[in-house]
Amino acid sequence: MTDHYRFILPxxxxxxxxxxxxxxxxxxxxxxxxxxxxxxxxxxxxxxxxPRRFLEENVSNERWIEIxxxxxxxxxxxxxxxxxxxxxxxxxxxxxxxxxxxxEGASPVGSHKPNTAIPQAFYAKEEGVKSMVxxxxxxxxxxxxxxxxxxxxxDCDVFMVRVSYxxxxxxxxxxxxxxxxxxxxxxxKTEYGRKLLRExxxxxxxxxxxxxxxxxxxxxxxxxxxxxxGSGLGxxxxxxxxxxLEAQKQFEMAGEYPDILVGCIxxxxxxxxxxxPFLGDNLTKGIKTRIIAVEPVACPSVTKGLYTFDxxxxxxxxxxxxxxxxxxxxMPPAIxxxxxxLHFMAQHVxxxxxxxxxxxxxxxxxxxxxxxxxxxxxxxxxxxxxSAHAVKVAIDxxxxxxxxxxxxxxxxxxxxxxxxxxxxxDAYNHGTLPDTSYPAAEVAEALKNLPKxxx
Amino acid sequence: MTDHYRFILPxxxxxxxxxxxxxxxxxxxxxxxxxxxxxxxxxxxxxxxxPRRFLEENVSNERWIEIxxxxxxxxxxxxxxxxxxxxxxxxxxxxxxxxxxxxEGASPVGSHKPNTAIPQAFYAKEEGVKSMVxxxxxxxxxxxxxxxxxxxxxDCDVFMVRVSYxxxxxxxxxxxxxxxxxxxxxxxKTEYGRKLLRExxxxxxxxxxxxxxxxxxxxxxxxxxxxxxGSGLGxxxxxxxxxxLEAQKQFEMAGEYPDILVGCIxxxxxxxxxxxPFLGDNLTKGIKTRIIAVEPVACPSVTKGLYTFDxxxxxxxxxxxxxxxxxxxxMPPAIxxxxxxLHFMAQHVxxxxxxxxxxxxxxxxxxxxxxxxxxxxxxxxxxxxxSAHAVKVAIDxxxxxxxxxxxxxxxxxxxxxxxxxxxxxDAYNHGTLPDTSYPAAEVAEALKNLPKxxx
Numbered sequence: 001m002t003d004h005y006r007f008i009l010p011x012x013x014x015x016x017x018x019x020x021x022x023x024x025x026x027x028x029x030x031x032x033x034x035x036x037x038x039x040x041x042x043x044x045x046x047x048x049x050x051p052r053r054f055l056e057e058n059v060s061n062e063r064w065i066e067i068x069x070x071x072x073x074x075x076x077x078x079x080x081x082x083x084x085x086x087x088x089x090x091x092x093x094x095x096x097x098x099x100x101x102x103x104e105g106a107s108p109v110g111s112h113k114p115n116t117a118i119p120q121a122f123y124a125k126e127e128g129v130k131s132m133v134x135x136x137x138x139x140x141x142x143x144x145x146x147x148x149x150x151x152x153x154x155d156c157d158v159f160m161v162r163v164s165y166x167x168x169x170x171x172x173x174x175x176x177x178x179x180x181x182x183x184x185x186x187x188x189k190t191e192y193g194r195k196l197l198r199e200x201x202x203x204x205x206x207x208x209x210x211x212x213x214x215x216x217x218x219x220x221x222x223x224x225x226x227x228x229x230g231s232g233l234g235x236x237x238x239x240x241x242x243x244x245l246e247a248q249k250q251f252e253m254a255g256e257y258p259d260i261l262v263g264c265i266x267x268x269x270x271x272x273x274x275x276x277p278f279l280g281d282n283l284t285k286g287i288k289t290r291i292i293a294v295e296p297v298a299c300p301s302v303t304k305g306l307y308t309f310d311x312x313x314x315x316x317x318x319x320x321x322x323x324x325x326x327x328x329x330x331m332p333p334a335i336x337x338x339x340x341x342l343h344f345m346a347q348h349v350x351x352x353x354x355x356x357x358x359x360x361x362x363x364x365x366x367x368x369x370x371x372x373x374x375x376x377x378x379x380x381x382x383x384x385x386x387s388a389h390a391v392k393v394a395i396d397x398x399x400x401x402x403x404x405x406x407x408x409x410x411x412x413x414x415x416x417x418x419x420x421x422x423x424x425x426d427a428y429n430h431g432t433l434p435d436t437s438y439p440a441a442e443v444a445e446a447l448k449n450l451p452k453x454x455x
Numbered sequence: 456m457t458d459h460y461r462f463i464l465p466x467x468x469x470x471x472x473x474x475x476x477x478x479x480x481x482x483x484x485x486x487x488x489x490x491x492x493x494x495x496x497x498x499x500x501x502x503x504x505x506p507r508r509f510l511e512e513n514v515s516n517e518r519w520i521e522i523x524x525x526x527x528x529x530x531x532x533x534x535x536x537x538x539x540x541x542x543x544x545x546x547x548x549x550x551x552x553x554x555x556x557x558x559e560g561a562s563p564v565g566s567h568k569p570n571t572a573i574p575q576a577f578y579a580k581e582e583g584v585k586s587m588v589x590x591x592x593x594x595x596x597x598x599x600x601x602x603x604x605x606x607x608x609x610d611c612d613v614f615m616v617r618v619s620y621x622x623x624x625x626x627x628x629x630x631x632x633x634x635x636x637x638x639x640x641x642x643x644k645t646e647y648g649r650k651l652l653r654e655x656x657x658x659x660x661x662x663x664x665x666x667x668x669x670x671x672x673x674x675x676x677x678x679x680x681x682x683x684x685g686s687g688l689g690x691x692x693x694x695x696x697x698x699x700l701e702a703q704k705q706f707e708m709a710g711e712y713p714d715i716l717v718g719c720i721x722x723x724x725x726x727x728x729x730x731x732p733f734l735g736d737n738l739t740k741g742i743k744t745r746i747i748a749v750e751p752v753a754c755p756s757v758t759k760g761l762y763t764f765d766x767x768x769x770x771x772x773x774x775x776x777x778x779x780x781x782x783x784x785x786m787p788p789a790i791x792x793x794x795x796x797l798h799f800m801a802q803h804v805x806x807x808x809x810x811x812x813x814x815x816x817x818x819x820x821x822x823x824x825x826x827x828x829x830x831x832x833x834x835x836x837x838x839x840x841x842s843a844h845a846v847k848v849a850i851d852x853x854x855x856x857x858x859x860x861x862x863x864x865x866x867x868x869x870x871x872x873x874x875x876x877x878x879x880x881d882a883y884n885h886g887t888l889p890d891t892s893y894p895a896a897e898v899a900e901a902l903k904n905l906p907k908x909x910x
Contacts, residue, residue, distance in 0.1 A: 006531065010463070011461060077835045078835075088606075108835030108836045108837065110874065151835075173878075173881040174877065176881070177831060177837060177877075177884060179832065376633070377633065377634065381563045382563065422625040422628040422629065422632075423628075425632050
């Protein structure tokens with residue numbers, strides 16, 4: 001038993017500080033634009049939406065930002081998470097590659113999302129905020145924020161995309177179990193929601209609409225309610241670096257250094273959290289670890305989108321940023337990886353891809369579930385459909401190692417388990433899972449409606 | 456951060472051997488009876504049903520039985536599991552008690568069940584068996600055996616109680632994802648099933664019927680198919696002692712020794728696995744740890760049943776044993792803790808309770824979910840409805856500590872998470888969860904039909 005499966009750090013080694021990539025960024029990510037002025041947003045504009053400490057972290061140029069004690073205390077519920085050597089998968093693939101996965105499925109809600117939900121709720125609590133609001137697609141993020149708000153005694157309201165609210169009631173149950181209030185979006189709680197429901201009472205909603213509803217609630221609350229978001233913003237990516245910082249120590253325990261790192265991207269947070277600490281070493285120490293982001297062909301913001309200014313929401317209420325985008329009017333197809341159905345990519349990930357520091361590939365739904373099935377039969381754990389995108393590319397790279405006869409060390413982020421996404425596996429097991437393709441015409445249409453920014 | 460949350464053992468400390476309580480039992484558990492002869496079963500009769508090595512372990516009087524290397528290798532996927540100090544729950548209860556829980560929800564299928572599924576599949580593989588069959592209620596056990604059979608390349612057929620098959624499709628999806636074949640019971644695959652379906656084509660089934668169907672398949676297979684069961688038999692309880700053996704080392708890490716240990720009982724395996732190593736110390740070293748089994752008031756085999764010989768299955772095909780029983784015709788009410796809906800209790804647990812070595816309490820459904828809700832809001836993790844029974848009594852004991860002003864160390868087995876049982880939480884959250892009571896008339900009726908054994 002010298003070849004370990006799981007590399008586990010003691011509680012004391014939960015990172016003391018997050019890694020902030022800002023000072024190491026090789027390119028500028030560009031400003032955030034206030035949609036009312038079409039000029040760079042002021043701190044005060046953003047402070048209407050978010051807790052101030054959260055925003056201070058977002059613009060900080062300090063490389064290390066201390067994790068507050070109450071946040072680390074709550075991280076201890078499931079952190080440090082294991083880094084696992086996928087011995088059985090390697091054997092099944094007959095590959096000389098060594099495959100490792102960071103297991104973020106160990107959190108109470110089954111994904112990496114609490115890593116940022118907890119500090120966001122804590123900063124709101126510090127400011128005396130009594131209520132937070134957010135949106136959620138399939139429900140991973142909403143579950144995490146519901147749990148975090150519960151821990152700090154803050155009310156939590158969640159706008160859940162209606163199609164998921166109807167089809168996947170169990171994530172709603174998780175949120176409600178932590179005491180959150182969940183409504184289907186579009187809802188009658190906002191002007192924007194009411195407008196959409198008047199046009200179509202059966203409107204199924206999407207993430208961009210749910211973001212707009214959340215923002216409307218916050219902006220009308222005059223500071224009483226703060227907004228919380230699960231991905232995209234630099235500070236959110238930074239909170240996730242606990243994942244990669246732990247993984248660095250765990251690879252050291254294993255006596256290996258990764259040649260290839262893989263993560264799936266929707267907004268970009270689990271990918272960034274896992275890879276940025278290693279990327280920092282690439283950027284500052286001349287290491288050449290390949291870093292691969294994986295997106296769905298059905299919503300390929302990075303590989304098919306434009307790198308330009310766009311709104312983060314459908315209702316054009318939210319900030320504008322320079323990102324890879326498919327257009328904020330783009331309605332992604334109903335793939336099972338709900339967490340990857342976002343029209344744009346985080347600023348940092350966008351800039352790094354554009355600058356050539358990271359790679360990106362798009363994969364289809366069927367091949368993704370094939371890979372997930374191979375993984376779960378070898379390793380036991382059932383990946384979330386989102387995480388299955390990382391599994392797919394990790395397996396592809398391991399097969400390439402076999403074909404080329406080279407041993408590489410491959411790491412990927414198992415960002416969440418799939419125990420609340422089993423309808424997708426049912427369809428796959430019974431041969432009824434539709435494959436996906438690139439919705440070129442819809443993207444071309446959506447890209448016609450980009451904001452004009454002149455700075 | 457000196458007061459740890461999670462006590463985690465290194466992989467090397469997965470126990471090398473299971474603890475077999477047989478040599479330390481203060482009383483005889485009585486023979487297993489062959490229903491064809493109504494006399495003590497021969498080894499050969501039982502070997503028609505089970506792998507021989509499994510049966511050898513069942514009757515062994517060795518205190519320590521080595522865990523085979525391939526089994527330990529697979530345990531490494533999630534073992535050692537954490538022992539967690541429930542600091543936040545203690546604070547919420549304002550109790551001087553120290554509360555610990557052993558977290559068996561960390562396995563890929565979310566419960567302790569793989570601890571025995573893996574050795575059972577391995578022993579079948581060793582004998583060249585190509586196919587195993589079992590029954591499952593809500594699906595925890597079926598999921599575990601499906602995963603284990605997949606690891607060893609053995610076919611797995613599962614009879615799933617029809618009411619669960621219809622209402623809880625996701626556990627079926629888990630089983631099918633590992634490659635198992637799942638049919639609703641009663642089914643048209645067996646004579647007994649066909650008979651019941653002729654009488655009532657809509658028959659909802661129960662665990663006792665599903666056991667009978669499994670046994671019929673095995674008995675007709677002439678050795679080609681072996682039976683596997685998830686609880687009850689002594690060897691199954693023994694496989695679960697990895698839980699308690701790890702917990703002993705973890706309490707040592709924490710510098711504490713438990714005053715009270717709590718586990719829920721359906722067949723008795725998670726309770727026994729967690730407590731028997733400590734009970735062994737009670738029996739042999741004069742330690743006085745209180746050991747409390749918790750059952751539902753709706754199916755209270757120990758606190759309301761008779762201690763007598765009864766069949767383990769409804770169809771009167773399976774072995775007969777001396778157990779606490781509500782009668783093998785008893786149809787337990789449809790409580791959410793499906794894993795606790797069994798008419799009898801394991802022989803060892805029955806004998807120990809009868810002899811006064813352990814305690815038992817029965818709790819109602821509503822108070823159980825109240826306790827589970829309090830737990831998950833404090834600790835994050837959502838307990839399975841079965842495990843919630845242990846949570847309830849651990850909380851009750853912690854409150855008693857507060858009232859009496861005494862600090863006790865309380866440990867309970869968090870035998871599984873509830874992420875596949877969220878319909879129950881939905882009902883609880885919305886005030887529509889029915890409370891339960893003792894079905895006295897039905898039990899009285901069922902107890903009229905016990906087998907007559909004259910030895």
